[in-house]
Amino acid sequence: MRHGGSIHTWRARRAPIIAWATLGLLLGTGCHDFIVLPPELPPTAQPLTPLSSYTSWWRATEDCSGTTGELTRVRWFVVPESESFVYRGSRYDGYWWNEVHWITLASAKVEQGALVRHEMLHDLLGRGDHPAEFFQRRCGAVVYCNAECRADG
Ligand SMILES: [Zn+2]
Numbered sequence: 115m116r117h118g119g120s121i122h123t124w125r126a127r128r129a130p131i132i133a134w135a136t137l138g139l140l141l142g143t144g145c146h147d148f149i150v151l152p153p154e155l156p157p158t159a160q161p162l163t164p165l166s167s168y169t170s171w172w173r174a175t176e177d178c179s180g181t182t183g184e185l186t187r188v189r190w191f192v193v194p195e196s197e198s199f200v201y202r203g204s205r206y207d208g209y210w211w212n213e214v215h216w217i218t219l220a221s222a223k224v225e226q227g228a229l230v231r232h233e234m235l236h237d238l239l240g241r242g243d244h245p246a247e248f249f250q251r252r253c254g255a256v257v258y259c260n261a262e263c264r265a266d267g
Contacts, residue, residue, distance in 0.1 A: 153211050155191055156201045159218050162190035165225065168234075175231045178253040181238040188237055191218040198222075210236040228258035 164185070172185040193199040198207050198220045209218045210233045217233045224230070235249065235257050236242055246267025249259045259267075 156199050159191040162192040171231050175234045178256045183238050187215045189216050196220040208233045232257040
């Protein structure tokens with residue numbers, strides 16, 4: 115299986131996302147003086163209704179990782195007519211945001227289970243790096259893990 119773009123690089127994007135999400139948590143209730151912005155999406159991203167297969171893919175990712183979570187907490191987006199997309203200067207097949215549980219996929223990747231499960235595993239673990247225990251060992255047969263992902267573990 116060939117993936118044109120790279121799996122996202124977490125370190126480059128972590129700080130601003132956490133900052134906004136934290137602001138949302140701190141200011142989301144009872145404060146009317148602030149407008150809290152959600153994370154910025156790729157410009158052409160559209161909401162995506164999760165495929166029916168995502169339910170079993172989520173379950174498989176829960177099973178291999180030994181974690182549990184609600185699939186319904188994830189909001190999905192798609193960049194139409196794309197093999198990959200550029201976000202903040204880097205190219206991605208898929209992109210996951212912590213805290214808000216958002217996942218954006220290139221349209222060509224929406225039905226690629228291993229790639230989608232890779233992003234699901236990020237959400238279940240609640241972390242954007244690629245610990246080898248999960249991405250290579252426990253879930254090595256379930257999620258896609260390219261050279262960048264393997265180097266990160
Ligand atoms: Zn990743």
